[in-house]
Amino acid sequence: MPDSNKNDVIEYRAFTLDDVSAAHALTTSVKWRHRAEDLRFAARLGHGFAAVDSQGQVVGTALAWEFGAAAATIGMFIVSPEYQRRGIGRGLLDRLIAKFGQRMLLIHASDEGVPLCRARGFTRIDTIQQHQGAAFQPPLVSLPPGERLRPIGAKDTPRLAGLASRASGLDRSALLPELLDTASGIALDRDGELIGFALFRRFGDGHVIGPVIAPESPDQSRAKALISYWLALNAGMFVRVDTPLRYGLSTWLEGLGLPLVDTIEQMALNGTPSADETLAQFALTSQALW
Template sequence: MSHLAENHAIAIRQFTPDDVVAAHLLSRAVKWRHRVEDWRFVARAGHGFVAEDTTGIVGTALCWKYGRGSGSIGMVIVSPERQRQGIGRKLIEKVLDELGGRTALLHATPPGEPLCRSLGFAEVGTVRQHQGAAFHPPLISLPPGERLRPLGGNDVTRIIDLASRASGLDCKPVMPVLLRESAGVALDREGELIGFALFRRFGDGYVIGPVVAPASNDLSRAKALISHWLSLNAGMFVRVDIPGDTGLSEWLDELGLPLVDAVVKMSRNGPLLMDPNVMEFAIGNQALCL
């Protein structure tokens, strides 16, 4: 076998913590802004695979299990020099095997959408990415009896419940990992936690999400939760990823957080069951779908 053929032979193996630095370099090669710490976070919360040849790692794909019924797929990257060679398909097939019969979610970019459809995924929504640094959040009034307060240790069980109902995912395995990386604010109604918003470092700045609140045509609760973090971090680079049906996109544009990208949310093996009384107004991580 020639040296060239050997160099292009692909082996797929499990992702390990030792792969984080190489995976980070791979993500920089495709112009993703993830830090090494962002990679460590998603790797701790999930499982995955790498594709490698004699030059090193040329592809990655991770997945996260939400109980026995659902999971998500993300961090699917193939080196620019090795794209269109079937590597991405092999990696996604491996994580699908890992997820078994679970309902699988992912966010697909336009180039990746045809591959996802060929693997049985169907569109179930969109996510709109807003970001910026020069914003001027207004003061948002909440309904009578409601207020914002810091999250406390006794709120974890309720947060997991609200996040699970809003997303349709069993968040018990992943939410505690996300909470350890985040600051949080609670939406409180006379002593009952009815919503929350998390805030953490990500990429070149910070991300707000998940943001969960009661589902309503009145967006004041979601706006108050988001504005809380914006007002505390004026001048910082902040990103907010919102489902396309929230009605918040124009408001974020007006605040100085313009729309910069949009991806398609896709599902395989059926839809998720979500509580219509609770809504996820922003997600904290596209790979986690949460």
């Protein structure tokens, strides 16, 4: 792209669903493995901004998703490589902070994005380890007595949303029904009570396992059983799992044949999520939707 573009006047406007194709082109330019359908699903649930150059080309995007009245997550935060180092990312982030900054804001920041987020007051709360692959050998994981895996039923939705909200510290009551429309699910049941679950859905080049919600245990056996279920059912398919460092699943996932391919910082502004300490979200829905 010619150097004259460095002199382009960048304008910012509301992101619309008509911008999804341009946003998908941006993800391709930075080697993200999203499908246009993945972006459309996320964009339909969120609000944000597009940065546009003097020719009307979308050269940057940033969206936010509201979870109840107290929190929002930030994602689809991309600037075209040809327009980076011009303050466009700062312009997008500042607009989101101005619009949603009365809430707790959460973001997954790349190495390039961490300094900007720190300058705006975000602090690190964890590191996300991204695992993906297709040549895996899932083991059979035993559950404690009285616990079993069963299919998710139509009447489970309120309980699933409650578990996801408690485990993440975010209000997931609006997101879970949307996810269940596009995902398959397996429930963790203890003597007739639903105590955890894992969803499996199309994403990028293959599928993603997440969210994975389960009670915490010293050996993470419940989370491992939920993840292994989907791996065993989809042997040979390309699968992705994004897991927080603090839960210690990375070595186990690598041993199954899902190598660690990336890490990204989990950061927060205006507080941190207040999650139920008896539950854990062992894998993300996505880096945008947490």
